[in-house]
Amino acid sequence: MSANGVLSSNPQSQETFVLNIGPQHPATHGVLRLKVTMDGEYVMRAEPVCGYIHRMHEKMGENRTWAQFLPNTGRIDYLAAMAYNHAYVAAVERAAKIEVPLRAEYIRVITTEMNRISSHLVWFGAFLLDLGGFTPLLYAFDDREKILDLLETITGARLTYCYIRFGGVCEDIDDNFIQGTRKFVTEMRPRLKMYKALVTDNIILRKRLIDIGVIDKEMCRKYGATGPVIRGAGVAYDVRKMEPYSVYREFNFDIPTFPEGDCMARYLVRMEEMEQSLRIIEQALGKLPAGPVQSTGVPRVLKPPAGDYCYAVEAARGRLLVRIVSDNKEIPYRVRLRTPCFSNLSLFEEASAGMMLPDALAVLGSLDLVIPDIDR
Amino acid sequence: MNSLQELADQFSKLVPQDTPPAQPAAAAGASPAPGAAPGAPPPPIQTTDHAAKGFHLDVRVRPDQVVSAAELLDRNGFAMDAVTGMDWIAENEMEVVYDYFHPANSWRVVVRTRVPRSKPELPTISQVFPGANWHERETHEFFGIVFLGHPNLTPLLLPEDATYHPLRKDFTA
Numbered sequence: 137m138s139a140n141g142v143l144s145s146n147p148q149s150q151e152t153f154v155l156n157i158g159p160q161h162p163a164t165h166g167v168l169r170l171k172v173t174m175d176g177e178y179v180m181r182a183e184p185v186c187g188y189i190h191r192m193h194e195k196m197g198e199n200r201t202w203a204q205f206l207p208n209t210g211r212i213d214y215l216a217a218m219a220y221n222h223a224y225v226a227a228v229e230r231a232a233k234i235e236v237p238l239r240a241e242y243i244r245v246i247t248t249e250m251n252r253i254s255s256h257l258v259w260f261g262a263f264l265l266d267l268g269g270f271t272p273l274l275y276a277f278d279d280r281e282k283i284l285d286l287l288e289t290i291t292g293a294r295l296t297y298c299y300i301r302f303g304g305v306c307e308d309i310d311d312n313f314i315q316g317t318r319k320f321v322t323e324m325r326p327r328l329k330m331y332k333a334l335v336t337d338n339i340i341l342r343k344r345l346i347d348i349g350v351i352d353k354e355m356c357r358k359y360g361a362t363g364p365v366i367r368g369a370g371v372a373y374d375v376r377k378m379e380p381y382s383v384y385r386e387f388n389f390d391i392p393t394f395p396e397g398d399c400m401a402r403y404l405v406r407m408e409e410m411e412q413s414l415r416i417i418e419q420a421l422g423k424l425p426a427g428p429v430q431s432t433g434v435p436r437v438l439k440p441p442a443g444d445y446c447y448a449v450e451a452a453r454g455r456l457l458v459r460i461v462s463d464n465k466e467i468p469y470r471v472r473l474r475t476p477c478f479s480n481l482s483l484f485e486e487a488s489a490g491m492m493l494p495d496a497l498a499v500l501g502s503l504d505l506v507i508p509d510i511d512r
Numbered sequence: 513m514n515s516l517q518e519l520a521d522q523f524s525k526l527v528p529q530d531t532p533p534a535q536p537a538a539a540a541g542a543s544p545a546p547g548a549a550p551g552a553p554p555p556p557i558q559t560t561d562h563a564a565k566g567f568h569l570d571v572r573v574r575p576d577q578v579v580s581a582a583e584l585l586d587r588n589g590f591a592m593d594a595v596t597g598m599d600w601i602a603e604n605e606m607e608v609v610y611d612y613f614h615p616a617n618s619w620r621v622v623v624r625t626r627v628p629r630s631k632p633e634l635p636t637i638s639q640v641f642p643g644a645n646w647h648e649r650e651t652h653e654f655f656g657i658v659f660l661g662h663p664n665l666t667p668l669l670l671p672e673d674a675t676y677h678p679l680r681k682d683f684t685a
Contacts, residue, residue: 186668186669187667187668187669187670187671190669190670192678194654194679195678195679198679227566230563230564230565230566353615356591356615357589357590357591357592357615358591358592358641358642358643359592359641359642359643360591360592360593360594360613360641360643361643366615371615371616373615373616378613378617378618379562379618379620443565444565445564445565445566446565446566446567446611446620446622447566448566448613448620455593455613457593457594457611459566459596459609459611461598469598470598470679472594472596472609474593474594474596474611478646479592479594479643479646482642482643482645482646483642483643486642511669512669
């Protein structure tokens with residue numbers, strides 16, 4: 137067996153053993169279980185076993201009104217809940233033809249990008265923790281705390297947001313938030329420089345990540361892997377550019393890509409993305425229009441016209457697609473959530489075959505999994 | 513492939529426009545029941561407005577054509593987005609919806625097919641797109657739709673001994 141330049145021990149060997157990782161294991165970031173068939177130190181087959189935190193959000197969507205499902209969307213990928221709010225709300229707005237005031241669209245972008253940075257910071261800390269580096273987590277959470285504090289002042293929540301509402305957002309942002317966010321943007325840039333100097337350029341980190349776990353663009357396409365995984369395979373696929381939504385057309389930002397497809401490439405994509413999110417926030421604050429943040433044309437009882445509507449956004453971990461089917465009733469006929477981690481994890485079995493176990497865990501960390509996002 | 517029109521033309525060879533795909537007997541002549549799309553049956557290949565629907569091309573195929581449709585999209589560089597089901601209980605049918613996106617273009621294609629509720633079976637596309645493997649497992653456990661030829665059609669998210677299909681409209685806890 138040979139994969140990613142790693143040769144297994146004696147291929148004639150019939151002696152294998154099964155290693156059970158999780159569902160309660162720090163490296164699986166939640167309740168994911170891996171059934172790993174090992175040949176010595178080498179992974180022959182790593183089969184993810186999902187469903188330990190399955191809550192059947194899609195069924196819940198069918199037994200409550202359109203608005204009542206909104207809090208559920210904040211509890212799928214709890215580290216990047218804002219994008220999930222946005223995708224569901226925008227799908228319903230698309231169906232019911234609800235216009236959103238421009239200021240609300242800007243606020244949606246600002247809060248979603250803040251949330252993207254806070255989500256990437258959790259990944260940064262946790263990934264380094266997986267690789268044996270404890271300290272970066274403390275720094276990352278320090279930065280993330282500032283974002284959570286800012287978002288808490290306007291959304292009332294620190295994690296499971298329900299801030300984006302049909303026709304706008306639930307509260308306008310105030311000067312406090314705007315000044316605080318500007319301050320955060322200025323303070324975050326030197327921190328990113330420091331992370332590069334202390335962590336990204338660290339020789340131990342590079343040896344753990346470079347050439348490890350190559351996921352090429354063909355594998356991404358076949359499995360539907362998106363987000364930093366496909367951009368780390370050199371494909372500039374980002375829903376914000378490919379299917380531009382909200383007001384993302386208004387901003388200049390780049391899609392960082394790295395062609396190597398290894399763990400380092402996925403690491404670098406996320407580190408670069410934080411800078412791009414800062415750029416978007418800066419521009420959005422600079423151009424923030426005045427006006428209402430909530431449309432007056434949202435009916436109290438919402439009954440979108442019958443039909444099938446989709447809305448895709450770029451969540452922190454990749455492409456999130458919400459499909460809603462309405463039969464012109466107060467309650468959705470079907471809510472389908474296509475979540476990025478589901479597809480990103482589905483390639484793990486193929487990608488990890490033949491690797492050494494610590495490398496396979498580095499790959500798992502580089503996929504940035506949030507388990508409730510897979511199990512829903 | 514250079515345009516969506518070209519892709520629609522490729523599909524029209526698979527699904528001739530003048531002969532709509534054969535619908536199971538239960539659906540023929542059924543009036544739009546609550547929960548059904550109203551009006552006459554739509555043409556098998558529809559170009560849709562992305563701003564209004566979220567996808568560009570909506571293709572209806574026979575259940576035995578889903579693999580050819582997947583191969584057609586695979587040849588054109590599309591990526592696996594999702595597979596899911598829908599229970600149209602009033603029409604006694606199950607719908608299977610395949611979503612595709614293109615990694616280099618903004619195109620979004622939806623392929624859909626319907627199987628009778630009494631015998632919800634259709635071939636797997638997991639040999640074309642291995643990413644469909646998990647999506648089909650999920651659709652199987654939630655709806656009881658059987659993907660023939662699937663390598664491992666066991667529950668993915670539900671308990672391993674689950675015998676129920678929670679997203680069926682007649683499911684009661």
